[in-house]
Amino acid sequence: MKRLLLSILLCCCLLSTDATASNSPLAFSLHKLGSGKGGNTILVIGGIQGDEPGGFHAASLLITHYTIEGGNLWIVPNLNFPSIINRSRGANGDLNRKFAAIAATDPDLEVIQRIKSIIVNPNVDMVLNLHDGSGYYREKYQDDMHGPHRWGQSVIIDQENIETAKFSDLGDIGRKVVANVNNGQGEKTSYRLKNTKTSEGDTEMAKSLTYFAIKQHKSAFGIEASKSLSKAARVSSHLRVIEAFMRYAGIHFKRSFSLDVASVERALSDNRQIAFYDNRVYLGMENIRNKVNYFPVSRKRALDFSTRNPLITVVPSNQKFDVFHGNEKITTLSPEYFDVDEAEHPPKVRFLVDGQVIDAKMGQVIRAQKQISVVPLKGYRVNFIGFSQRGTRDEAGITIKKKDFIKRYSLNTKGNVFRAEFYRNDPKTNGEKFAGMVNISFADDNTPTQVAAAMLPESEIIREIAIPETKK
């Protein structure tokens, strides 16, 4: 039993997030998986172009659903985050054409400098840059969508060999990986090796990330999935290729789902949670409404949020806050400004749920069958959103049935998840401070009453948004 616990703790420690990086909502993140103690290191880069979701979702799943047990995997899943949320090739022009030269005034300058410094890090042995490309690359012309002019389902090299100590025979490695990937695959999703022969006059490819890498004596490959495939099928294709590279480089991994398209689809949507203010507020994204009203936002401090999903972020827009997962806008938070309680330990609250005593922390989710009440807590007031009783400001002590909630105030479109918001009396100002939120999820089946933990502290990505000066 003890050993099991230790190994779980160790696994958590193996994932570290780049501490030096900016924590602004659209800065790219670097995630280091593995022991850090020897073995080869592959750097995987997703999201260089924001309209190629197969690549950046594959990179993200490596972080959320893989464990590296030998060797190291470094991942940047969201290199061009502004272009990801804009669904554009490049918010400021094509980032993959700025590696040979970039103007000092270019808004992408910092991104280029940061990613170049990661690529040239002495620990990095191989670089994989993920793309979704048009059609299917095939050596001979078959039709408009299949031929040498297309990019999809290919592993790309700039030249056959480079001068470097490790993984220098790009052509041989690429052919072995492609053979490994194609073993047992149908023709449609099979891969080919494409050599752009960049140094022989391909001026466009000479500006790219992989060409920069090989100029720095780093083994580098482009990986393309076909835009003709569904998003989940592209992700599956990318992961098959990345795994073949990992096997080639002796990097041992475990994956928590299978690579068929339906399983990939589920994996893409099962890790979409976000928490605000040190886990005082939690939002699950499953069936969340496209607008959440009266969302508590601090007047005085930045809106900080944490998530385990590197493609989830929050962006201010028109006095509101948009929550994105990759290039999908999940919901818009319409703020209501409060002072947020800074107490180090937010209160624990006692609920009576279907006759059972349940103690919950802020940011947790309680599953209930029929009814709920809050045991009054000295110095605090509770407000259930979507329930009101004339003349009552503090709703502690009232037994509220599922049918007493007004459905349109629910957090989710199914109409069964509601917010209980807690406020601490502030005797100094005679006002009150927002202390946190507990979500009540009424079951539509026989799920037993329980408290569900919202977020684990390990492997979070923490970002923050400055609140506009006018709200202070």
Ligand SMILES: [Zn+2]
């Ligand atoms: Zn691309």
